[in-house]
Amino acid sequence: MASDYYKILGLSRSASADDIKQAYRKLSKEWHPDKHKGDKKAVDKFKEINEAYEGLNDPKKKQMYDQFGSTGSGAGSGSGAGGFGGGQGFGGFDFSGFAGGQRVDVGDLFEGFFGGGRKQPREERGGDREVEIGIDFTDTVTGARKEMQIKKLRACDMCSGSGAEKGSKLITCPDCGGTGQIMKTAQSFFGTIQQAMQCPRCKSSGKVPEKACSKCSGEGRISDVAKITLDIPAGIDDGQTLRVRGEGDAGRQGAPAGELYVHVRVRADARFTREGDDIRTVTSINVPDAILGSEIAAETVHGSTTLKIPAGTQSGQVFRIKQKGMPVLNTSRFGDHYVTVTVEIPAKLSREERKLVEEWKRLS
Ligand SMILES: [Zn+2]
Ligand SMILES: [Zn+2]
Known part of the structure; x- marks a missing residue:
C-alpha cells in the first residue's frame, strides 16, 4: 500500500x-x-x-x-x-x-x-512536543523571558539515559543480531514472501541493556514535568511558533531529543492595533486645534511622544511617526506608528462660544 x-x-x-x-x-x-x-x-x-x-x-x-x-x-x-x-x-x-x-x-x-x-x-530520536503560550502585547514589544512547565519524556537519571542498570551495559540485541530487524516469512498466493519487521525486543535500535534499568525499564527515559525557560523575542506576533531545540522528548536509550514547538498567542491590547510591524491608533482633537494647528501627546508602544498637528488638519487625516512601531523580529529596526486624527465637533456650546461661531459664520 x-x-x-x-x-x-x-x-x-x-x-x-x-x-x-x-x-x-x-x-x-x-x-x-x-x-x-x-x-x-x-x-x-x-x-x-x-x-x-x-x-x-x-x-x-x-x-x-x-x-x-x-x-x-x-x-x-x-x-x-x-x-x-x-x-x-x-x-x-x-x-x-x-x-x-x-x-x-x-x-x-x-x-x-x-x-x-x-x-x-x-x-530513535525523541518525539517533538507542541505547546501554546499566552503572552501580553507588551511582551511582544520588549521581548520577554517566560517559564513554563511541559509534560515530556526526559532522560532517566538512574541510568543517565542509557536504559542499562548501573554496572550493566548495552549489548547487541540477541534477537536480531544488532540489525534492528527480523525477517518474517509468509506464504502468499504468489509464493513465499519475506518481509522485514521491526525487532520487537530492541525496537530497531539493535541494542538492549544487559540488565534493564529498574526505573525506566530499559527505555532510558521517563515521563515527567519539565521546567522550560523560554526567551520570547521582541517583535513576535500572534500565531507565530518558536522552536526550542532539544526540548522535546528525550530519545530512546540516549538518542537525541526531539524539538519543542511553542505556539505564541498574544492577548489583544485595548490601545494599539498591530498591522505587520506598524502600529495604529486613533486620537481626537478639538476644532480650534484642527484649524490653528497644535502639538499633542501621542501614546506609542515606546511611550508618549509629541505629534505636531498642522493648521488645517482634516478629520480622518493620518500622521506617521517614523520608527515608533513594533520591533522588526530579529533585526534592530522598527515599524512605524500611524495616528488617525479625528476632529471632535462639540455637541454643546457655551453662550460665548456660540456667539463666536455665529460671528465666524457671518464672516464666511
Ligand atoms: Zn533508567
Ligand atoms: Zn533487536
Whole structure:
C-alpha cells in the first residue's frame, strides 16, 4: 500500500514543514473520531492522516518517502494501527478513548501524537512536543523571558539515559543480531514472501541493556514535568511558533531529543492595533486645534511622544511617526506608528462660544 502522503494532506510536493504541520492540524481536527462517532470511514481517514503526517513530519522519513515513495517502515500497511498503537506506554497518553467513544481533548491528542505515541521507534530520536503560550502585547514589544512547565519524556537519571542498570551495559540485541530487524516469512498466493519487521525486543535500535534499568525499564527515559525557560523575542506576533531545540522528548536509550514547538498567542491590547510591524491608533482633537494647528501627546508602544498637528488638519487625516512601531523580529529596526486624527465637533456650546461661531459664520 503506497499511499500518497501529500495527497492525503492536500499538499503539493513542494510543501514546507510548516505547511505540513498546518495541514495536519487542520485535517486531524476535522477528522477527529470524536466528531464522527461510529463512522469507521472517518476513523480510517484519521489514521491515514496521521500516518501521512508521521511520514512527512520527520525530515529523515520525508526524504526517504520523497525518494522511494515509502518511509521504509515495515509496519505501516497491514495493522493500520498507526498512531493508535500507543501501546508502548510512554508519554502517558491513553488511546483507549477512541474505542470507547469518550471525549478526547484535542490538546491531549496532539501531545500524544507528537510525543509518546510514535509508531516507528526505528527513529530513535525523541518525539517533538507542541505547546501554546499566552503572552501580553507588551511582551511582544520588549521581548520577554517566560517559564513554563511541559509534560515530556526526559532522560532517566538512574541510568543517565542509557536504559542499562548501573554496572550493566548495552549489548547487541540477541534477537536480531544488532540489525534492528527480523525477517518474517509468509506464504502468499504468489509464493513465499519475506518481509522485514521491526525487532520487537530492541525496537530497531539493535541494542538492549544487559540488565534493564529498574526505573525506566530499559527505555532510558521517563515521563515527567519539565521546567522550560523560554526567551520570547521582541517583535513576535500572534500565531507565530518558536522552536526550542532539544526540548522535546528525550530519545530512546540516549538518542537525541526531539524539538519543542511553542505556539505564541498574544492577548489583544485595548490601545494599539498591530498591522505587520506598524502600529495604529486613533486620537481626537478639538476644532480650534484642527484649524490653528497644535502639538499633542501621542501614546506609542515606546511611550508618549509629541505629534505636531498642522493648521488645517482634516478629520480622518493620518500622521506617521517614523520608527515608533513594533520591533522588526530579529533585526534592530522598527515599524512605524500611524495616528488617525479625528476632529471632535462639540455637541454643546457655551453662550460665548456660540456667539463666536455665529460671528465666524457671518464672516464666511
Ligand atoms: Zn533508567
Ligand atoms: Zn533487536
